[in-house]
Amino acid sequence: MATATRTADYDTIVIGAGMSGLACASRLFQHDHYNQKGRLLVLEARDRIGGRIGSVNVNGSRLDTGANWIHGVGTTEKRNPLMKILPHKKYRELGGRVAFRHPGSRRKKFVVAPEQEAAEDGEWIRVDTQPPAQQHDTSCQEAGGDLVIPGEIAGTLAASIWGLVGSLHGLAETTPSAEAKRTTMLQAITRSQALKDAFDDLPNEYHSTVSGTPQFIENMEAAPLAAQSAEHPQGQAGMSLLEFALDDFEGDQVFLQDGYIAIIDEVAKELMSAGIVQTGKEVKQIRRNTDLVEVETTDGVYTAKQVVCSLPLGVLQHHQSQDRSAKSLFSPALPSEKQKAIEDLGFGTLDKIFLVYSSPWWTEEPYISILRKGFAEPPADSESNPTTDDDEAISAALDSFSGFTDELPGFAIHRDGTVTPGLCSLSLINLHNLTGFPVLSCFVSCANATRVEAMTNEQAGGMLHRALTSWLGRAPPKPEAVHVTRWAQDEYSRGSYSHMITGLSEVQHRQEFQRPVVDGKGAAVLSFAGEHTSRNHFATVHGALLKG
Numbered sequence: 137m138a139t140a141t142r143t144a145d146y147d148t149i150v151i152g153a154g155m156s157g158l159a160c161a162s163r164l165f166q167h168d169h170y171n172q173k174g175r176l177l178v179l180e181a182r183d184r185i186g187g188r189i190g191s192v193n194v195n196g197s198r199l200d201t202g203a204n205w206i207h208g209v210g211t212t213e214k215r216n217p218l219m220k221i222l223p224h225k226k227y228r229e230l231g232g233r234v235a236f237r238h239p240g241s242r243r244k245k246f247v248v249a250p251e252q253e254a255a256e257d258g259e260w261i262r263v264d265t266q267p268p269a270q271q272h273d274t275s276c277q278e279a280g281g282d283l284v285i286p287g288e289i290a291g292t293l294a295a296s297i298w299g300l301v302g303s304l305h306g307l308a309e310t311t312p313s314a315e316a317k318r319t320t321m322l323q324a325i326t327r328s329q330a331l332k333d334a335f336d337d338l339p340n341e342y343h344s345t346v347s348g349t350p351q352f353i354e355n356m357e358a359a360p361l362a363a364q365s366a367e368h369p370q371g372q373a374g375m376s377l378l379e380f381a382l383d384d385f386e387g388d389q390v391f392l393q394d395g396y397i398a399i400i401d402e403v404a405k406e407l408m409s410a411g412i413v414q415t416g417k418e419v420k421q422i423r424r425n426t427d428l429v430e431v432e433t434t435d436g437v438y439t440a441k442q443v444v445c446s447l448p449l450g451v452l453q454h455h456q457s458q459d460r461s462a463k464s465l466f467s468p469a470l471p472s473e474k475q476k477a478i479e480d481l482g483f484g485t486l487d488k489i490f491l492v493y494s495s496p497w498w499t500e501e502p503y504i505s506i507l508r509k510g511f512a513e514p515p516a517d518s519e520s521n522p523t524t525d526d527d528e529a530i531s532a533a534l535d536s537f538s539g540f541t542d543e544l545p546g547f548a549i550h551r552d553g554t555v556t557p558g559l560c561s562l563s564l565i566n567l568h569n570l571t572g573f574p575v576l577s578c579f580v581s582c583a584n585a586t587r588v589e590a591m592t593n594e595q596a597g598g599m600l601h602r603a604l605t606s607w608l609g610r611a612p613p614k615p616e617a618v619h620v621t622r623w624a625q626d627e628y629s630r631g632s633y634s635h636m637i638t639g640l641s642e643v644q645h646r647q648e649f650q651r652p653v654v655d656g657k658g659a660a661v662l663s664f665a666g667e668h669t670s671r672n673h674f675a676t677v678h679g680a681l682l683k684g
Contacts, residue, residue: 153180154187159684208385236539282609296334358484359635450630
């Protein structure tokens with residue numbers, strides 16, 4: 137007697153209710169077929185939707201823990217699709233900034249990793265994995281001075297860094313893929329004329345600051361430049377030049393002032409109303425049988441004709457590394473090409489340290505007088521360039537601070553191309569101007585992100601408070617509360633977003649994810665979505681949206 141074919145509970149199950157999973161389900165739900173009950177289901181392990189987009193409330197302040205930016209609003213001919221969702225959303229570019237100079241060189245002991253002893257050009261270094269304990273430069277405090285860089289110099293410094301980034305994109309676009317794959321981003325930086333020009337354009341006293349500022353690129357990409365920045369073994373070689381070999385959206389890089397939650401809610405609105413999204417349902421295994429796909433969760437087993445997996449790459453990598461000692465996430469195992477794609481792409485961490493205050497002290501005396509000296513105005517074509525003697529205008533336009541700490545390891549790239557251990561570069565965003573809350577938000581990435589995640593909130597806040605004290609030459613008010621994101625420790629993300637590893641990652645790995653796993657009849661039964669599956673828009677929210 138022939139075995140009867142089982143009936144699936146759903147036509148399609150989408151795993152993950154982040155931007156990509158929600159975008160996929162929302163697009164399916166536009167079809168009449170999926171409007172009917174029992175056709176579509178979204179399973180989410182968290183007790184909320186949004187994935188790596190989220191927010192928390194601390195002392196009455198909304199803190200956007202995940203994505204905050206639209207990376208290129210696009211042009212009239214090629215508009216970023218995020219701009220079509222809630223078109224009246226509030227956003228703007230970052231304006232005025234104040235930079236604090238490098239406090240002076242301090243030699244750190246370092247050793248060369250055995251596997252890097254034969255590296256070319258001496259660009260590979262590894263400093264001690266433990267940051268200096270409770271060390272911070274106090275010379276400015278003892279002298280009663282600050283580390284503010286004059287505004288004109290700070291503007292030149294900022295322009296040089298963005299010029300460097302632009303030159304790296306240009307180099308990546310003109311370098312053959314095979315060569316870009318084996319070229320580290322650090323190699324490209326050390327050989328860059330744009331970096332040499334930055335040294336030539338600034339007085340010698342600021343060269344130590346110039347040497348440390350390329351660390352900014354690590355925060356952009358959540359990917360290591362030097363060996364000591366790598367948080368994962370497969371990232372030891374750093375990110376490759378292939379990271380910038382893409383055709384992304386042009387236009388301004390803008391900060392979403394109300395966060396991404398409203399966009400998530402808009403994408404998910406009809407799905408939530410129809411009861412299609414179920415939270416608190418962690419997927420334990422996806423079994424591809426002969427007639428259907430079984431999705432085992434912490435709350436039972438669901439069956440479907442096809443499954444779309446939008447789990448983050450970090451989660452896929454974790455399960456693949458654990459499969460030998462635990463039940464495999466996929467049964468049978470994924471095709472070898474997809475296993476290699478999972479293994480050879482990078483997945484890094486970008487965290488935020490939020491300092492929540494009772495009021496924005498940086499808009500008040502004596503701090504505003506200190507900051508006024510270093511205020512770097514927005515571009516000359518701005519409609520409202522404040523004058524440097526207008527404290528109220530400066531307060532309204534001052535969006536970011538940058539400086540150094542020696543409580544986390546960093547590195548310095550010198551004009552001659554050599555790389556040495558150095559201080560960690562920090563960037564802080566003034567959320568009071570952007571969201572209305574009296575909060576400073578500091579970015580930390582890669583291995584330093586995992587170091588900060590190992591700290592308590594109070595320890596991380598203390599580190600930043602000491603840095604601010606060093607920069608200003610006097611102690612600012614202590615924060616009322618501190619909140620640290622911990623994306624590497626988050627079992628449902630295990631990092632922030634993907635990147636290209638030197639010598640390993642290839643464009644074809646992302647394209648491999650775009651090919652579904654088929655059954656014996658050639659029908660697609662398992663597909664993948666997420667920022668890591670995008671050829672040109674990986675590591676972005678719009679990449680997740682488009683691939684969903």
